[in-house]
Every structure is written in C-alpha cells, then in structure tokens.
Amino acid sequence: MSAPPAATPAQVLVVDDEPDLRTLYELTLLREGYQVDSAATLADAWQHLQERRFDAVITDMRLPDGQGLELLQRMLVQQRSERCIVMTAYGSAENAVEALKAGAFDYLTKPVDLKQFRSVVASAIHDRQPPARARAAAAGPKAPDRSPAGGQAALDRLVGNSAPMQQVKDRIARVARSMAPVLVRGESGTGKELAARALHACSHRADGPFVAVNCGAIPESLLEAEFFGARKGSYTGANADREGYFQAAQGGTLFLDEIGDLPLAMQSKLLRAIQERQVRALGSTQEDAVDVRVVSATHRDLAADVAGGRFRQDLYYRLNVIEIVVPPLRERRDDLPALCEALLGRIAQEAGMPAPALSPAVIDQLAAHPLAGNVRELENLLHRAVALSDGQVLQVDAIAAAAPPAPVRPPAEVAQAPDAAPPGLPSDLQGYLDQREREILVRALHETGFNRTAAAQRLGLSLRQIRYRIARLAIAVPGGDDPNDGPLSA
Known part of the structure; x- marks a missing residue:
C-alpha cells in the first residue's frame, strides 16, 4: 500500500527592504516547514502576488517605494485570500491600529520576537495546509472542531432574527477571523458576553481558551496580580506562583467585561501589555510573550469618559479598532x-x-x-x-x-406648595444625607427589579460603587447575592 501524498507546504511571502531581517524571517519560516518567497519593494512584492497565490503575506510598514498598507489595500481591492501581517516600528501604535482597521490579520512590533513571529504566522494560516512539522501531529488524535457549525451554534445563542440582531451576527461573522481588538458596546443585560463568545467561537482561536474577566469586580489592590500573574512571595498571601488572565487565555480570547471600570493606573499597564504582547508577573524580573486576542465590553460611553479624563484616550483607540453594538x-x-x-x-x-x-x-x-x-x-x-x-x-x-412593585415616591420628593416654608436645617447632616441616598438607591433598585447592574447604570455608578453603598446603608436586596451581577446567558 503506497503512502499518502505529502501535504503541500504553506506559501509565505516576506516583504522587507532590510536584507539581514529578510534573511532572518526566511530562515525562521523555512525551519517551520513553510515555502518562502521574499521581496524588498512594493513593486517586487506585487509582481510575486500577480504570479501566484500565497497563504500569508508578511510586510514591513515602510518600504523604499511606499507603505506596506498600500500592498494591503491593493490585496483587499482584488479580494485576495492571503492573510496579511504588518510589521511596525516599536511604539507605532497608530500604524498598528490603522493596519488592523484596513483589514490586516495581525501586526508585529519591531524588533520582532521570533517566538511571537512563529505564533502569529501559524495563526494566519491556521485553516490552511499545516506546515511540515505539524503533519505528524495531524495524523494523531482528531483536532477540535473548528467547522463553521461550531461558530453557528454560538451565533444561535444570540436569540433573535430582527434586523438589529441580524446586523450584530453578520458583523461578528465578518470580523471573527481577524486579530483586531473588538469593543462590544451595549446596555446592561443585552448579551455583550454572548456576542464576545460568538466572536471567539467563529474565529481560528475557537479551540483555545475563552477567559472572561469582570473588571469591575476585582479589588484595585489585586488587579495587577490578577491580570499578569504573580510569583511566590510577591505580596502577602502569595504562597505559590500563579498565572494571570493573560497567561490563562494564551492562544485564545481574553474578554474584558466592563472595561470602563478599570482605574487609570491599571489602564496604563493594560495598554502596554496589549501593545507589546508581553506581560511581567508581579515579583518577576522578566517579561513573557502572550498570544491573546482582546475583546472588551462596556455599558458606559467611553468617548465621554475619555473627554472627562476618566479613561485613557490611547487605550480607547487601541481597544476600539472594531466596534460591535448590541441593541437594547x-x-x-x-x-x-x-x-x-x-x-x-x-x-x-x-x-x-x-x-x-x-x-x-x-x-x-x-x-x-x-x-x-x-x-x-x-x-x-x-x-x-x-x-x-x-x-x-x-x-x-x-x-x-x-413584575416588581411600582416605585413609591419617598416623602422627600413630594413637591411642596409654593408658599410652604423651606425645611429647617438638619441637626445630623450625615444622617440626613444617608437617608436621602438610601431612598434614591431603593427607588432605583425597585425600578430595575433589584438588578444592581441596571440600577448602577441609571445612577451613573460602577457596579463596585453601588455594591459599596448598598452594604454601607444596609439595604436589603431580595435573594441575597444578586444573580444579575453574573454573566448573562440567553
């Protein structure tokens, strides 16, 4: 019985005007079993593309006769199937975002980390012919199902066929295959996490982990350890090394729910982790490369928070490369x-x-x-x-x-007659203010069916803030812990 024919190696085109770097990329990819062609200019690269098809194209942003984005835009106009990876200079966040918005599959920051380089290229050709090194593994146990049916099942969990919901599903299906960060916006209770899970299930990362994080539920003092991990002894109670959310989501999707609740100091650290794709665990002396796709969600108006100085503008633009709005x-x-x-x-x-x-x-x-x-x-x-x-x-x-009972207007809200004398000054100001605050909170909770997330949104508070106020004022909430604070599944 004859052996089955060998699989055809994936075809990769490398475009860079620096000979040493071009050689380094070629050798790295050849060792992985890919077939590699190279070009030093836009004109040369386009000549290669006109002659044949590739599985992936890796291009530097700056070339002697133009920008790498021009190559990407030409490929998009001709509806070519190659996935394009753009390499940008260190710190050129604007270029990376521009490339992702223009349709690039992913980007790499120079100087390129070769481990990350191999990982990104492998992701780009994930659904195509595996490289030579992977062929032996392909003959082993069956790989997890990455068929369209898996993604369709996740899309079906977004129940509804109305025009607004169909637009959401279509957008998820279109952007799932990119590595571009996605911001999911919508009111509390609309199903933002379901949209994020569908995005993950429709992507080439579907067999990787989906790690959901409620940014508003983590104590500020533990944020860095929770996100980036911690080494034994790095803080009181750290009795062993632990991985953070970024490490747990390696090869998959990291979903940052209620991203608007993150403090400014943590926003800065998160921005660096997303840009550099490296994280440093608390107490560690070295950074580790991470391969995750970041999807975030919020019910807040982040643009207004940016204008008010409550959210970093650079992080907002980094997270909001692609926006999905879930309708109320x-x-x-x-x-x-x-x-x-x-x-x-x-x-x-x-x-x-x-x-x-x-x-x-x-x-x-x-x-x-x-x-x-x-x-x-x-x-x-x-x-x-x-x-x-x-x-x-x-x-x-x-x-x-x-149905929850109709809210009863507290006596303090009853309008006074025009000729009524103004109330006297309270003898206990703090007690008076606490009572007014309590009445407002109780009213908001009644009107939202004791949904603390929705009540917080009505009052312009974060979930953490309203929880604190409910506890401080000893407001009884039916059923104890509010199930509405957990992830929505519908």
Missing part, C-alpha cells in the same frame, strides 16, 4: 417570542419540569413592560412568573404578580 431589547421587540421560548426552555430544564406554553396575551403583556434591564430583566421576570404559575400555560396574572 426595546429596539428589537420582534424577538420577544423567540427570547421567551428560549429562556423558558432553559428555566424549565434547570427546574426539571416541562416548559410552560406562552399565550399571545402573555407576549403582549411582556411587550408592554419597559424592560429597562433588557434580556436579563426579562429572564428574571420569567423566572418569577414560572415559580408563581400553577399550570402548563404561563398565565397573564402570573406575569403581573412577577
């Missing part, structure tokens, strides 16, 4: 029936009971709710309605009973 539920009410069916199915499965049917009257009643907490509030409402329902069909009265 009020803008996609056509999706309510499908959402309710999916949520009720999961609620019933968790409770070990058959899913109750939905009548048109119940859908109409749900549609009349403001649902300011979006899908998360809808899920809570259905949870309570199922608990109060006594039949196989969800009743209108169960939905009415499940």
Whole structure:
C-alpha cells in the first residue's frame, strides 16, 4: 500500500527592504516547514502576488517605494485570500491600529520576537495546509472542531432574527477571523458576553481558551496580580506562583467585561501589555510573550469618559479598532417570542419540569413592560412568573404578580406648595444625607427589579460603587447575592 501524498507546504511571502531581517524571517519560516518567497519593494512584492497565490503575506510598514498598507489595500481591492501581517516600528501604535482597521490579520512590533513571529504566522494560516512539522501531529488524535457549525451554534445563542440582531451576527461573522481588538458596546443585560463568545467561537482561536474577566469586580489592590500573574512571595498571601488572565487565555480570547471600570493606573499597564504582547508577573524580573486576542465590553460611553479624563484616550483607540453594538431589547421587540421560548426552555430544564406554553396575551403583556434591564430583566421576570404559575400555560396574572412593585415616591420628593416654608436645617447632616441616598438607591433598585447592574447604570455608578453603598446603608436586596451581577446567558 503506497503512502499518502505529502501535504503541500504553506506559501509565505516576506516583504522587507532590510536584507539581514529578510534573511532572518526566511530562515525562521523555512525551519517551520513553510515555502518562502521574499521581496524588498512594493513593486517586487506585487509582481510575486500577480504570479501566484500565497497563504500569508508578511510586510514591513515602510518600504523604499511606499507603505506596506498600500500592498494591503491593493490585496483587499482584488479580494485576495492571503492573510496579511504588518510589521511596525516599536511604539507605532497608530500604524498598528490603522493596519488592523484596513483589514490586516495581525501586526508585529519591531524588533520582532521570533517566538511571537512563529505564533502569529501559524495563526494566519491556521485553516490552511499545516506546515511540515505539524503533519505528524495531524495524523494523531482528531483536532477540535473548528467547522463553521461550531461558530453557528454560538451565533444561535444570540436569540433573535430582527434586523438589529441580524446586523450584530453578520458583523461578528465578518470580523471573527481577524486579530483586531473588538469593543462590544451595549446596555446592561443585552448579551455583550454572548456576542464576545460568538466572536471567539467563529474565529481560528475557537479551540483555545475563552477567559472572561469582570473588571469591575476585582479589588484595585489585586488587579495587577490578577491580570499578569504573580510569583511566590510577591505580596502577602502569595504562597505559590500563579498565572494571570493573560497567561490563562494564551492562544485564545481574553474578554474584558466592563472595561470602563478599570482605574487609570491599571489602564496604563493594560495598554502596554496589549501593545507589546508581553506581560511581567508581579515579583518577576522578566517579561513573557502572550498570544491573546482582546475583546472588551462596556455599558458606559467611553468617548465621554475619555473627554472627562476618566479613561485613557490611547487605550480607547487601541481597544476600539472594531466596534460591535448590541441593541437594547426595546429596539428589537420582534424577538420577544423567540427570547421567551428560549429562556423558558432553559428555566424549565434547570427546574426539571416541562416548559410552560406562552399565550399571545402573555407576549403582549411582556411587550408592554419597559424592560429597562433588557434580556436579563426579562429572564428574571420569567423566572418569577414560572415559580408563581400553577399550570402548563404561563398565565397573564402570573406575569403581573412577577413584575416588581411600582416605585413609591419617598416623602422627600413630594413637591411642596409654593408658599410652604423651606425645611429647617438638619441637626445630623450625615444622617440626613444617608437617608436621602438610601431612598434614591431603593427607588432605583425597585425600578430595575433589584438588578444592581441596571440600577448602577441609571445612577451613573460602577457596579463596585453601588455594591459599596448598598452594604454601607444596609439595604436589603431580595435573594441575597444578586444573580444579575453574573454573566448573562440567553
């Protein structure tokens, strides 16, 4: 029996005008089993591209007869299939962002770290013919499923076929294959983490880890250790070496939820880690290269935070290379029936009971709710309605009973008659202010169905700030720990 034919090596074109660097890149790629061609100018590179197809193109940003971006733009115009990696000078963050926005698969910063160089090139041709060194491994256990079906399943978890949701799904599918950082924007409870997970599942990193981080839930004193790792003895309680989120997400996607809650000092360190793709663990003397795609999310207006000095402008532009906006539920009410069916199915499965049917009257009643907490509030409402329902069909009265009580205006908010005398000065100012603050917080919590994330958004607070105030003022929240603070799944 004859041996199967050897797989064709992946084809890579290297474009750089410095002979020593060009030779270094060629030798590195040849050792990995790739077939390599090289060019020193834009004209020479384009000649190679006209003659045949490649799997990947690696180009310097500055060339004697133009910019590497010109080559990338020509390739995009002709809809060529090669993935383009752009090399930029150290610290040229603007060039890197410009290249990613123009459609580059990824970028490398000079002087290039060869380990990172090999990793990025391998990622660029991930779905193509594996290099010679990888062929032996290909004959072993079956690789994880990276078929389109895996990504489609993740997209299907974003329930709804309304026009706004279809735009979100289409955008995720388009940008998933790039390495460009993505900023997911949307109100609390809209499903930003689901969008990030779909982005990961549709990408070439789908078989790598997806690490989700709630930036607003980490104590400020532990941020650096949590993100970058720590060595034994680097701080009180560090009894062993530990990896950080960047190391845990190696080869996959790092999802930074509520990125707007990060303090400015940590924003600076995060920016450097993203730009240089290297992190230094707390207590370590050396930096380690990391290979992660960063996807972040926020319900805040980061542009306004930048203008107000609360968020670094350079980090904002680095994170917001590609933006995905998840619409609020009020803008996609056509999706309510499908959402309710999916949520009720999961609620019933968790409770070990058959899913109750939905009548048109119940859908109409749900549609009349403001649902300011979006899908998360809808899920809570259905949870309570199922608990109060006594039949196989969800009743209108169960939905009415499940709705949070209408807020009661505290006496302090009752308007005084024009001729009423102004109130006297309080004898205990702090007690008076605490009472007013408590009334406002209780009202916000009632109006959002005790969803602390939504209440914080209403009041312009971070989740950490509202938690602190609730604890300080001893406000009772039904059910103890708020399940709404966790990741949304719908």
